[in-house]
Amino acid sequence: MNGNMEFRRARREEAEEILQLYRSLIGTEYCVWTENYPTEREVEFDLSRNALFCLYEKMPEPDERERLIGTISIDDDPEVEALSCWSEDLIPVAELSRLGVAVEYQNRGIARILLQEAMAELKSQGYKAVHILVAKDNVKALRSYEKLHFTTAGECELFGHSYWCYEKEL
Numbered sequence: 014m015n016g017n018m019e020f021r022r023a024r025r026e027e028a029e030e031i032l033q034l035y036r037s038l039i040g041t042e043y044c045v046w047t048e049n050y051p052t053e054r055e056v057e058f059d060l061s062r063n064a065l066f067c068l069y070e071k072m073p074e075p076d077e078r079e080r081l082i083g084t085i086s087i088d089d090d091p092e093v094e095a096l097s098c099w100s101e102d103l104i105p106v107a108e109l110s111r112l113g114v115a116v117e118y119q120n121r122g123i124a125r126i127l128l129q130e131a132m133a134e135l136k137s138q139g140y141k142a143v144h145i146l147v148a149k150d151n152v153k154a155l156r157s158y159e160k161l162h163f164t165t166a167g168e169c170e171l172f173g174h175s176y177w178c179y180e181k182e183l
Contacts (some may be wrong), residue, residue: 020130023065028056030081038113043151045174051111059086068127083114085127098167098178103142107135124157136183143183146176
């Protein structure tokens with residue numbers, strides 16, 4: 014990660030900015046998000062559990078503001094964890110979800126940085142593995158997970174979409 018980027022836990026006052034990033038991705042290629050997901054409810058759920066992380070780019074002088082370029086959350090979804098495909102010996106495990114990269118920053122390896130940083134955070138918390146659902150037609154995401162050596166545990170139909178179930182030992 015280059016020196017002008019910072020990965021950190023989201024702050025409550027950033028909720029609206031995060032929601033705007035989510036909404037900006039609706040309708041973009043490979044994105045299965047809609048007006049109904051993710052919403053304020055998911056942002057609030059993640060913030061309440063200290064489970065939402067952001068990647069910011071520090072803008073050059075004289076501006077020096079931070080710009081939100083990506084988000085990822087550690088989800089807690091019983092439906093996903095109840096899937097029968099997951100390895101039983103990789104416990105405790107956490108699910109990564111709601112990975113989003115600002116459109117103008119896509120195709121620059123930002124998703125991989127978000128995944129690597131989130132996995133390092135989970136490892137530091139004592140997790141042994143990570144799960145993530147990837148829409149089967151999300152070619153760009155599938156490529157990122159392959160480069161990070163995720164393995165395909167199975168497939169599922171949830172929330173009206175077909176997903177590959179990916180997991181990785183930390």
